[in-house]
Amino acid sequence: MTAKQGELFIDCDIHQRIKSPKQFYPYLPRVYREDIDQFGLRLTTTGGGGYLNGGAGGYRADSYPDDGTIAGSEFSLLKEQLLDSYNIEYGILGGQDVSPVSTLPDADYAAAVAAAYNDWMIEDWIEKDDRLKGLAVIALQNPKKAAEEIRRSGKHPGIVGALVQNGARFPYGQRYYDPIFEALAEMNLPFCIHIGGEGSGVNGQPTPAGYPSYYIENRQSRAMGCQAHIASMIFEGLFDRYPDLQVVFIEGGFIWLPTFLWRLDSDWKALRNQTPWVQKPPSEYVFDHIRFTSQPMEQPEPQRRLLSIFEWGKAERTLMFATDYPHWDFDSPELSLPAMPEAMRKRVMLENAREFFKLPARQLADAVAD
Amino acid sequence: MTAKQGELFIDCDIHQRIKSPKQFYPYLPRVYREDIDQFGLRLTTTGGGGYLNGGAGGYRADSYPDDGTIAGSEFSLLKEQLLDSYNIEYGILGGQDVSPVSTLPDADYAAAVAAAYNDWMIEDWIEKDDRLKGLAVIALQNPKKAAEEIRRSGKHPGIVGALVQNGARFPYGQRYYDPIFEALAEMNLPFCIHIGGEGSGVNGQPTPAGYPSYYIENRQSRAMGCQAHIASMIFEGLFDRYPDLQVVFIEGGFIWLPTFLWRLDSDWKALRNQTPWVQKPPSEYVFDHIRFTSQPMEQPEPQRRLLSIFEWGKAERTLMFATDYPHWDFDSPELSLPAMPEAMRKRVMLENAREFFKLPARQLADAVAD
Numbered sequence: 001m002t003a004k005q006g007e008l009f010i011d012c013d014i015h016q017r018i019k020s021p022k023q024f025y026p027y028l029p030r031v032y033r034e035d036i037d038q039f040g041l042r043l044t045t046t047g048g049g050g051y052l053n054g055g056a057g058g059y060r061a062d063s064y065p066d067d068g069t070i071a072g073s074e075f076s077l078l079k080e081q082l083l084d085s086y087n088i089e090y091g092i093l094g095g096q097d098v099s100p101v102s103t104l105p106d107a108d109y110a111a112a113v114a115a116a117y118n119d120w121m122i123e124d125w126i127e128k129d130d131r132l133k134g135l136a137v138i139a140l141q142n143p144k145k146a147a148e149e150i151r152r153s154g155k156h157p158g159i160v161g162a163l164v165q166n167g168a169r170f171p172y173g174q175r176y177y178d179p180i181f182e183a184l185a186e187m188n189l190p191f192c193i194h195i196g197g198e199g200s201g202v203n204g205q206p207t208p209a210g211y212p213s214y215y216i217e218n219r220q221s222r223a224m225g226c227q228a229h230i231a232s233m234i235f236e237g238l239f240d241r242y243p244d245l246q247v248v249f250i251e252g253g254f255i256w257l258p259t260f261l262w263r264l265d266s267d268w269k270a271l272r273n274q275t276p277w278v279q280k281p282p283s284e285y286v287f288d289h290i291r292f293t294s295q296p297m298e299q300p301e302p303q304r305r306l307l308s309i310f311e312w313g314k315a316e317r318t319l320m321f322a323t324d325y326p327h328w329d330f331d332s333p334e335l336s337l338p339a340m341p342e343a344m345r346k347r348v349m350l351e352n353a354r355e356f357f358k359l360p361a362r363q364l365a366d367a368v369a370d
Numbered sequence: 371m372t373a374k375q376g377e378l379f380i381d382c383d384i385h386q387r388i389k390s391p392k393q394f395y396p397y398l399p400r401v402y403r404e405d406i407d408q409f410g411l412r413l414t415t416t417g418g419g420g421y422l423n424g425g426a427g428g429y430r431a432d433s434y435p436d437d438g439t440i441a442g443s444e445f446s447l448l449k450e451q452l453l454d455s456y457n458i459e460y461g462i463l464g465g466q467d468v469s470p471v472s473t474l475p476d477a478d479y480a481a482a483v484a485a486a487y488n489d490w491m492i493e494d495w496i497e498k499d500d501r502l503k504g505l506a507v508i509a510l511q512n513p514k515k516a517a518e519e520i521r522r523s524g525k526h527p528g529i530v531g532a533l534v535q536n537g538a539r540f541p542y543g544q545r546y547y548d549p550i551f552e553a554l555a556e557m558n559l560p561f562c563i564h565i566g567g568e569g570s571g572v573n574g575q576p577t578p579a580g581y582p583s584y585y586i587e588n589r590q591s592r593a594m595g596c597q598a599h600i601a602s603m604i605f606e607g608l609f610d611r612y613p614d615l616q617v618v619f620i621e622g623g624f625i626w627l628p629t630f631l632w633r634l635d636s637d638w639k640a641l642r643n644q645t646p647w648v649q650k651p652p653s654e655y656v657f658d659h660i661r662f663t664s665q666p667m668e669q670p671e672p673q674r675r676l677l678s679i680f681e682w683g684k685a686e687r688t689l690m691f692a693t694d695y696p697h698w699d700f701d702s703p704e705l706s707l708p709a710m711p712e713a714m715r716k717r718v719m720l721e722n723a724r725e726f727f728k729l730p731a732r733q734l735a736d737a738v739a740d
Contacts, residue, residue, distance in 0.1 A: 054641050171579040171587070198578035207598035208568035208576045208591045209541040216641045217541070217601040220633065221578045224594040228577035231587040255629040259679065262625060262670040263590065270699060271424050271586045300632040305682060309629065312675060329640060 006087045009333050010353035012293045013194070013250050013322035014082065014132075015096040016125050017072040018117075023124070027116035032109055041113070043100045044200055051215040055328020063326030072096065072326040075128055082325045083131055086333055089350065089362050092160065092322075093125055093134040094194050094250060099165055103201025107141030111149065114139045118153040126158035133357065135163035135192050143176060147183035154187040160357040161190045166225035166252060167197030167206065171232030181242045190246040190356060193229060195222040226252035227260055234264070234285045237277045246356060248291040254319055255298055258312035261286060287314055291356050293322035294348065295331035299338075306338040316344040320353040376457045379703050380723035382663045383564070383620050383692035384452065384502075385466040386495050387442040388487075393494070397486035402479055411483070413470045414570055421585040425698020433696030442466065442696040445498055452695045453501055456703055459720065459732050462530065462692075463495055463504040464564050464620060469535055473571025477511030481519065484509045488523040496528035503727065505533035505562050513546060517553035524557040530727040531560045536595035536622060537567030537576065541602030551612045560616040560726060563599060565592040596622035597630055604634070604655045607647045616726060618661040624689055625668055628682035631656060657684055661726050663692035664718065665701035669708075676708040685710070686717040690726060 018024070021036050028036075055061070059071035063081065072078060083091060098117040101110040114137040121134045136153040138146040150162050162184060170176055172193070184191055198221040199206030206212070206221035226249045232238075239245055264282035272278060278285075292313075300306055310319070323331050333349065340348075354361060388394065391406050398406075425431070429441035433451065442448060453461060468487035471480040484507040491504045506523040508516040520532050532554060540546055542563070554561055568591040569576030576582070576591035596619045602608075609615055634652035642648060648655075662683075670676055680689070693701050703719065710718075724731060 052644060054644075166578065168579040171577065171582050174583065203578070204580055205574040206578045207541065208536065208573070208595035209538040209598040209602070210574055212541050212598060212602055212605075213544060214605050214645055216637050216644060217598070217605055219637055220597055220601050220630075221594075223633075224591075224597070225578035227590055227594070228579040228582060228587070231590050232579070232582055235582075235584050235587055253633065255632060256626060258675075259625040259629065259668075260590075262668045263593075263623065265670075266666070266668040267586050267589055274422060274424075274586060275584055296636070298629075298632045298636040300635075305628075305678075308675075308678060 007333065007349060008087045008089050009321050009349040010089050010359070011082070011091045011323050011325070012248070012320045012353050013295060013324050014078070014091045014093050015072050015324070015326060016078060016093050016121070017070050017096045018120070019070050019073045024116040024120035027119040029112055032112050035109070041097065042104060043097060051218050053215060053328070058328060060326050060328055060330055075125060078325070079129065082323065083129065088131055090353070090357070090359050091132050092357065093121060093132055094163060095121060095137060098137055099163065099194060100197050100200060101137060102140040102165060102168065103197050103203055104141070105202055107139065107145070110139035110141050111145045115149055115153065118149070118159070122153070122156050122158060126156070133158050133160045133359065135159070135161045137163050138180065140164060140168065140177070143179040147179040150180065150183040150187055150189065154189055159189070160359070161192040161248070163192045163194060165197030166193050166195040166222060166229070166249070167200055167203045168225070168229070169203055172229045173232030173234070173236030173238040175236070178241070181238065181245060185242050185244060188358070190248060192248050192250060193226070193252070194250040195225070195252050198222065198225050222252050223256045227256070230286065230290065231264065234282045235275045235278060239285050239289050240277055245289060246291070247289055248293065248320065248356060250293045250322065251295060251324060252292065253296070254292045254294060254313060254315070255306070255309050257292065257318070258309055287317055291318055291320055291352060293320050294337065295322040295324040296329045297331055297336045303338045307340055310338065310340060310344065316347040317352065319348045320356060321349045377703065377719060378457050378459050379691050379719040380459050380729070381452070381461045381693050381695070382618070382690045382723050383665060383694050384448070384461045384463050385442050385694070385696060386448060386463050386491070387440050387466045388490070389440050389443045394486040394490040397489040399482055402482050405479070411467065412474060413467065421588050423585060423698070428698060430696050430698055430700055445495060448695070449499065452693065453499065458501055460723070460727070460729050461502050462727065463491060463502055464533060465491060465507060468507055469533065469564060470567050470570060471507060472510040472535060472538065473567050473573055474511070475572055477509065477515070480509035480511050481515045485519055485523065488519070488529070492523070492526050492528055496526070503528050503530045503729065505529070505531045507533050508550065510534060510538065510547070513549040517549040520550065520553040520557055520559065524559055529559070530729070531562040533562045533564060535567030536563050536565040536592060536599070536619070537570055537573045538595070538599070539573055542599045543602030543604070543606030543608040545606070548611070551608065551615060555612050555614060558728070560618060562618050562620060563596070563622070564620040565595070565622050568592065568595050592622050593626045600656065600660065601634065604652045605645045605648060609655050609659050610647055615659060616661070617659055618663065618690065618726060620663045620692065621665060621694060622662065623666070624662045624664060624683060624685070625676070625679050627662065627688070628679055657687055661688055661690055661722060663690050664707065665692040665694040666699045667701055667706045673708045677710055680708065680710060680714065686714040687722065689718045690723040691719045
């Protein structure tokens with residue numbers, strides 16, 4: 001079979017990159033262009049500023065353009081390796097280089113860089129291919145300004161959510177962030193949390209035991225951040241304040257979810273008098289409001305264990321497929337998921353993401369013709 | 371059936387308390403007695419200094435003595451409610467009030483308080499009942515001094531391990547702690563990590579998303595700390611440096627373990643070139659070196675899911691029963707575990723802890739006669 005005849009899916013995690021900050025200089029105030037000329041972007045994409053990553057500098061070796069510069073920075077190569085190699089209905093752009101803006105000390109600079117990046121993504125990527133949709137980066141240092149950016153860039157039909165990192169100074173249920181959730185409710189957009197930033201910049205340490213030594217250890221703090229945010233959103237009553245809010249955790253994993261929900265539900269039964277506004281089991285809030293992307297999917301033996309986890313975590317509602325192209329730990333749509341019932345697979349590969357990002361179904365013929 | 375005729379077990383998590391720091395003044399230098407008179411112990415037992423706990427001030431309402439003072443502070447009441455109410459072969463004392471010594475700024479004061487507490491525990495508790503064994507608190511600020519305390523208090527036959535909290539400034543595989551592991555190897559004692567201290571005192575924040583608002587959220591950071599320490603111990607090569615080292619996580623939960631090991635094993639397969647001294651899958655290190663206590667055990671529906679988790683996590687090797695007396699979330703030996711094969715249950719209730727703490731089997735008749 002050729003890939004184009006394969007299964008139709010939505011890829012919820014694609015990383016398009018800049019070759020240079022100069023690419024979004026047209027959208028950036030002069031003062032910040034001059035600062036970047038002197039000091040660079042001051043954004044680390046390796047986490048904590050000192051950890052390695054995997055693969056070839058963090059990326060698939062074949063995803064570097066012929067000029068040898070930046071993996072994921074050429075639209076034509078991304079189109080060839082991903083969009084035209086698989087039967088992709090939509091691909092959701094999550095960027096890379098500018099995602100850590102909320103780890104910066106300077107709130108105004110962070111907000112300006114986020115806005116410039118969003119404009120560059122719209123013009124240089126989204127408007128080039130109608131399969132591509134994007135998440136608008138917001139800077140959390142000033143929630144009011146982040147809300148303005150949601151209202152500004154969210155007007156473009158190619159923007160399908162607001163993007164923040166998982167590492168954070170405060171968990172996302174806390175009331176400091178309310179202006180952001182008001183803007184998302186107004187614009188009918190979801191809140192998208194991509195792993196990264198755990199232990200970086202102005203964020204504190206990535207684990208309750210401080211900073212680990214190695215990248216493989218720091219990867220384990222991803223799920224910790226997701227769990228902290230989930231607990232915060234539920235027990236602060238965020239979903240009671242914003243009943244239409246939808247949230248996705250991107251690249252934070254899924255297999256830890258069911259037993260985490262057992263813990264939350266057990267603790268809530270014993271301690272619900274301390275947060276009386278939480279009126280139903282925490283797991284129900286998760287099933288109603290929170291989604292997870294699939295990559296990187298673990299492959300335990302025997303595989304039926306993974307299918308049990310999918311069933312317990314209601315993957316048919318909660319899980320959305322992602323490749324993480326062009327990262328080294330790219331998940332293939334053909335190889336990365338366990339055998340599962342056909343109806344569950346269609347939800348995971350396609351329908352959950354269509355509903356979450358409010359994307360219309362495309363005709364398969366259209367998709368092939370692209 | 372009367373409880374004394376019930377199943378024999380070892381309780382791996384009992385919290386005996388002080389009524390006043392004056393109880394260990396006989397073991398404490400005068401300068402610190404005077405400081406405590408003026409400023410108190412400066413140790414918080416509620417975590418982070420600002421969170422609530424559950425139950426009656428954190429304890430079973432019936433565990434307060436008739437004088438209404440401190441739950442768990444009377445040997446006679448602990449004997450009546452726990453040791454004589456159940457068929458306990460041994461009970462492992464983990465204290466309470468002095469456990470957070472490593473969250474203090476002053477290394478010498480912390481070490482002095484730990485040593486004084488250990489002497490008090492031996493004299494006022496362990497020597498009163500030969501079912502009681504204890505964990506010696508060590509202060510981590512000065513690992514050399516902690517090693518001295520292990521060699522000093524570890525000489526007493528009632529001391530069966532060294533005790534630290536889960537919240538920490540650095541994860542426990544880091545080489546800063548090596549003097550402690552050398553002393554443990556010399557004394558043939560295990561390293562015992564009890565939850566607590568996540569986000570407290572000089573420790574950093576308890577999650578990669580900062581400080582949560584509520585106790586129920588902060589409870590979720592317990593597993594995060596355990597996971598950070600496990601990853602650190604494996605990827606720093608701690609078990610390769612100290613091949614006989616045994617570790618237990620007390621009250622940190624168990625149900626998150628299997629999927630955490632799937633994640634570690636998957637990541638290790640992909641990234642093992644970065645830590646080439648790790649020569650086998652991380653899960654094998656855990657099964658060989660690390661144990662977990664059972665309380666607080668979640669009770670998901672249907673119960674067979676919990677049994678799957680027990681099987682995947684090799685509970686017959688890794689899990690040891692605990693009540694957490696006199697805390698409010700006390701687990702009953704009769705009610706808190708799922709139905710499981712008899713051989714697995716005997717390992718969990720009794721044999722794993724006998725082996726871990728190197729305790730000889732007692733005759734049932736002896737136990738009843740006590």
